[in-house]
Amino acid sequence: MSQLDRRQLLKLSLGAAGVLALPQLTQFASAAEDFIRGPRVKDHPIQQLSPHVWMIYSPDGFPTAENQGMMANITFVVTAKGVVVLDSGASVQIGEMAIRMMKTITQKPVIAIFNSHYHGDHFLGNQAFIEAYGKMPIYAHPYSLEQIKGIEGNTWRNLMERWTNQATIGTKVIPPTHPVKHGDVFKYGDVTIKIHHYGVAHTPGDICMEVVEDKVTHVGDVAMDDRIANMDDGSYVGTFKTYKALSQAAGEQLWIPGHGKPKKELLQEYGEFMAGIYETCVKAVQDGVDPSTAKNLVLKDPRVIKYAKRTKGFEGNIGKYTSLAYLEAEKEAF
Ligand SMILES: [Zn+2]
Numbered sequence: 001m002s003q004l005d006r007r008q009l010l011k012l013s014l015g016a017a018g019v020l021a022l023p024q025l026t027q028f029a030s031a032a033e034d035f036i037r038g039p040r041v042k043d044h045p046i047q048q049l050s051p052h053v054w055m056i057y058s059p060d061g062f063p064t065a066e067n068q069g070m071m072a073n074i075t076f077v078v079t080a081k082g083v084v085v086l087d088s089g090a091s092v093q094i095g096e097m098a099i100r101m102m103k104t105i106t107q108k109p110v111i112a113i114f115n116s117h118y119h120g121d122h123f124l125g126n127q128a129f130i131e132a133y134g135k136m137p138i139y140a141h142p143y144s145l146e147q148i149k150g151i152e153g154n155t156w157r158n159l160m161e162r163w164t165n166q167a168t169i170g171t172k173v174i175p176p177t178h179p180v181k182h183g184d185v186f187k188y189g190d191v192t193i194k195i196h197h198y199g200v201a202h203t204p205g206d207i208c209m210e211v212v213e214d215k216v217t218h219v220g221d222v223a224m225d226d227r228i229a230n231m232d233d234g235s236y237v238g239t240f241k242t243y244k245a246l247s248q249a250a251g252e253q254l255w256i257p258g259h260g261k262p263k264k265e266l267l268q269e270y271g272e273f274m275a276g277i278y279e280t281c282v283k284a285v286q287d288g289v290d291p292s293t294a295k296n297l298v299l300k301d302p303r304v305i306k307y308a309k310r311t312k313g314f315e316g317n318i319g320k321y322t323s324l325a326y327l328e329a330e331k332e333a334f
Contacts, residue, residue, distance in 0.1 A: 037170030041068050041093045046101040049254060049262055050214035052078050052191050056101055061227035061259045061312040063090065063121070065165035072121040072258045074098045075218045077211055080189025082111030086209050086218040087258060088125030090160055091168035095128025109133050112186075114193075115140040115176050116220025117203045118147035119230070120156025122258060126174040140176035141197055143205030148175040180207060198245045200238040202229055208242075210250050217246070218256040223270040225260025227312040231321045236278040236328050243267045259312075273311070276303030277318075281325040285333050295322045 044056050054076045063069045069090035076098075077084040083106060089095050102110075110133045115123040118140075126138055140148070147153070153173035160168045182197040192212040197205075202221040210217040221229055222242055247267060255266035263269075280301050284294035298304055298318070308314050 038167040041097040063163040068167035069164045079191040085113045087122040090121040092127045092171040095125030113138045118144040138176040139180045141205035142179040145176040198242040200235040201242040202234045217253045221258040227259040273307040276301040281329040285329045
């Protein structure tokens with residue numbers, strides 16, 4: 001549906017408000033919601049990263065009306081059995097764009113989706129793939145599955161609509177169907193996908209997906225490139241633990257982050273930035289320094305300075321994520 005159609009429809013529904021009694025209006029509004037859809041998302045190039053892995057890179061890290069929620073990378077694993085999607089984007093429109101791009105490189109159907117965690121930019125595109133290819137397994141950590149099925153699913157859908165000035169409207173929450181756990185292995189003919197989970201990192205339910213034959217691992221938001229991570233229900237200590245365990249288990253990999261460019265040094269670089277925040281807070285707690293002074297120390301840390309300029313969202317979020325680091329350091333010290 002074009003933007004014009006949508007506007008006309010909204011006008012129609014507003015116009016109807018004067019003549020319809022309330023229950024009918026409510027009925028009309030919910031029926032209208034079923035076919036009002038935000039505009040399509042412009043094409044973003046799809047690029048090959050390894051023999052089986054392709055990715056649509058998102059240049060932006062945060063949702064706006066202009067980017068219509070295009071804020072996270074979408075990864076495709078093209079196997080002998082079909083295409084496996086690792087994180088599906090932030091809206092049905094983004095999922096539809098991803099399918100258009102995917103069709104330029106393969107005619108194979110999508111056969112499975114993995115959602116790295118419960119944040120909306122990683123699962124709200126599920127709907128597009130289900131609508132195009134029918135029912136298929138959608139895998140996630142049990143924690144993420146429960147969050148998406150529960151209140152978080154709809155919360156993220158609503159937030160994304162608000163952040164994009166309604167551009168994602170028409171998106172439905174399609175939750176994961178199958179829980180996965182650390183060590184699970186999926187065979188798709190010539191390609192093996194191995195699941196890693198080492199406890200709380202970015203969220204309590206992150207999974208990293210290793211494409212074994214290609215030495216490529218999609219890490220979701222456990223690590224990022226040029227963007228600061230939401231740490232609201234994450235853990236700094238858990239993140240460092242995850243990096244160590246993941247590197248030991250998988251060895252050298254091309255790491256694909258949910259946000260930013262894939263690179264071999266991803267965990268090392270983002271780990272250095274996170275350590276600049278967390279270790280400074282640990283020292284501040286040991287020295288009995290208060291949180292606001294700790295923030296100033298973090299801002300002066302050479303590791304933090306090194307990444308600050310190129311890190312999207314740094315200014316707006318460093319205060320909040322420093323206090324979270326400080327709280328965690330206090331808890332750990334206790
Ligand atoms: Zn994300």
